[in-house]
Amino acid sequence: MSLKVRIIPCLDVKDGRVVKGVQFEGLRDAGDPVEQAQFYDCEGADEICFLDISASHEGRGTLLDVVRRTAEVCFTPLTVGGGVRTTDDFRALLLAGADKVAINTSAVKDPSLVTAAARRFGAQCVVVAIDAKQTGPEQWEIFTHGGRNPTGIDALAFAKDVVERGAGELLVTSMDKDGTKSGYDLALTRAIADAVSVPVIASGGVGNLDDLVAGITQGHANAVLAASIFHFRTHTLSEARAALLAAGAKVRQPIQGNLR
Amino acid sequence: MLTLIDYGSGNLRSAEKALVAAGARDVCVTADPNRIAKADQIVLPGVGAFADCAANLAAVDGLREALETRVRGEGAAFLGICVGMQLLADVGIEFGSTPGLGWIGGQTSVIQPGSAELKVPHMGWNTAEPTASAVFDAAWGGAQDVYFVHSFAFRAAHEADVAAWCTYGADRFAAAVQKDNIMGVQFHPEKSQRAGLALLEEWLKQ
Numbered sequence: 001m002s003l004k005v006r007i008i009p010c011l012d013v014k015d016g017r018v019v020k021g022v023q024f025e026g027l028r029d030a031g032d033p034v035e036q037a038q039f040y041d042c043e044g045a046d047e048i049c050f051l052d053i054s055a056s057h058e059g060r061g062t063l064l065d066v067v068r069r070t071a072e073v074c075f076t077p078l079t080v081g082g083g084v085r086t087t088d089d090f091r092a093l094l095l096a097g098a099d100k101v102a103i104n105t106s107a108v109k110d111p112s113l114v115t116a117a118a119r120r121f122g123a124q125c126v127v128v129a130i131d132a133k134q135t136g137p138e139q140w141e142i143f144t145h146g147g148r149n150p151t152g153i154d155a156l157a158f159a160k161d162v163v164e165r166g167a168g169e170l171l172v173t174s175m176d177k178d179g180t181k182s183g184y185d186l187a188l189t190r191a192i193a194d195a196v197s198v199p200v201i202a203s204g205g206v207g208n209l210d211d212l213v214a215g216i217t218q219g220h221a222n223a224v225l226a227a228s229i230f231h232f233r234t235h236t237l238s239e240a241r242a243a244l245l246a247a248g249a250k251v252r253q254p255i256q257g258n259l260r
Numbered sequence: 261m262l263t264l265i266d267y268g269s270g271n272l273r274s275a276e277k278a279l280v281a282a283g284a285r286d287v288c289v290t291a292d293p294n295r296i297a298k299a300d301q302i303v304l305p306g307v308g309a310f311a312d313c314a315a316n317l318a319a320v321d322g323l324r325e326a327l328e329t330r331v332r333g334e335g336a337a338f339l340g341i342c343v344g345m346q347l348l349a350d351v352g353i354e355f356g357s358t359p360g361l362g363w364i365g366g367q368t369s370v371i372q373p374g375s376a377e378l379k380v381p382h383m384g385w386n387t388a389e390p391t392a393s394a395v396f397d398a399a400w401g402g403a404q405d406v407y408f409v410h411s412f413a414f415r416a417a418h419e420a421d422v423a424a425w426c427t428y429g430a431d432r433f434a435a436a437v438q439k440d441n442i443m444g445v446q447f448h449p450e451k452s453q454r455a456g457l458a459l460l461e462e463w464l465k466q
Contacts, residue, residue: 003378003428004385004405044453046385072277077407077451097273099409099451122308124381124409168381199379222379252385252405255454 071097
């Protein structure tokens with residue numbers, strides 16, 4: 001009877017389509033983020049995350065439609081990030097059906113956006129995505145624009161600052177580990193999780209179930225996010241739950257069966 | 261007819277879709293007091309701060325009065341979700357104190373799990389343990405994990421009004437309150453997959 005660790009499949013979306021598409025059996029359109037979200041909803045994902053990596057304004061416009069259609073068929077909490085610059089962008093995503101909105105580059109450029117969004121919509125829906133690279137022992141620097149641009153800002157100091165400003169959750173991604181399948185940067189995750197009062201999601205680098213477990217037990221995260229191991233069916237959500245449970249973490253056992 | 265109150269404080273789309281999936285027909289999304297005066301079932305969502313939601317509710321001319329008449333006077337079924345549940349309290353204590361509807365005795369105050377490892381907001385899936393509520397019994401027949409996201413909790417003045425409890429570290433608070441035709445849930449049934457839909461389905465039937 002306590003709060004459970006969350007397992008969060010993440011879908012990268014570009015111009016309304018899933019990048020690194022999944023080949024689940026039975027999907028009519030494997031590139032449709034809505035179908036994939038629905039699949040994870042039925043599998044009992046604790047939350048679902050969409051990260052929009054569209055470069056163009058038009059591409060981003062399609063995201064709202066994707067979120068709207070997802071909210072019609074999924075009864076799972078949905079976090080959406082990518083290209084959010086203003087409180088009006090927040091509002092549009094929340095009205096479309098997102099529960100939480102993640103900001104990254106814009107939180108670095110203008111930290112007052114965190115405060116403004118938290119005041120207007122509540123801290124619970126403001127997620128700050130922190131992309132960091134290691135620059136020294138126990139030292140990490142914030143990068144923006146999908147890890148391309150260094151900022152000179154210390155990740156730990158930034159994490160504390162945005163929480164102070166009203167962030168309700170932090171999504172911590174190691175740019176050193178992302179895509180490597182060699183596990184989360186546990187020292188980074190732990191340093192931030194231990195320093196802030198809000199929940200932390202570990203992200204970047206998951207290659208197997210042990211990595212998910214380590215994110216909780218060694219990284220001290222409250223939630224674990226992964227993309228390819230779920231998309232490519234290396235492991236199912238139910239296998240992830242079993243691994244976390246075996247390691248002593250509290251996990252949810254969703255009610256099985258079809259949505260009515 | 262079921263009325264989902266649109267007062268600028270909630271994720272209406274998700275709530276509407278979940279109610280329809282749970283079997284509601286004729287969901288009317290409105291803040292029009294004339295529609296509320298005829299509603300058989302009324303759902304009040306709410307996210308964000310207590311004071312903002314209370315202010316938004318007060319800002320719609322005649323809304324508060326219509327709710328008082330229809331729910332308290334005439335006994336229409338009422339369901340408050342998240343801050344919509346907290347508004348049932350006498351007062352919300354959150355950056356100052358704000359009067360609520362006062363339909364179920366109590367107040368809200370910050371969650372205190374009592375350990376630095378236990379983060380606030382209380383965000384994610386936790387167990388709702390029903391006390392003795394016909395709706396919960398019919399829906400679940402026991403405890404279920406449901407989705408919470410909040411930093412403040414309802415402290416009921418009378419334990420008898422608590423329909424389900426939730427425990428987070430050293431803190432224990434109402435996961436649901438219920439008094440006659442009035443019910444409120446702290447968690448989000450519209451985001452709690454099958455457990456949430458089952459609860460909505462039973463509430464719709466009562």
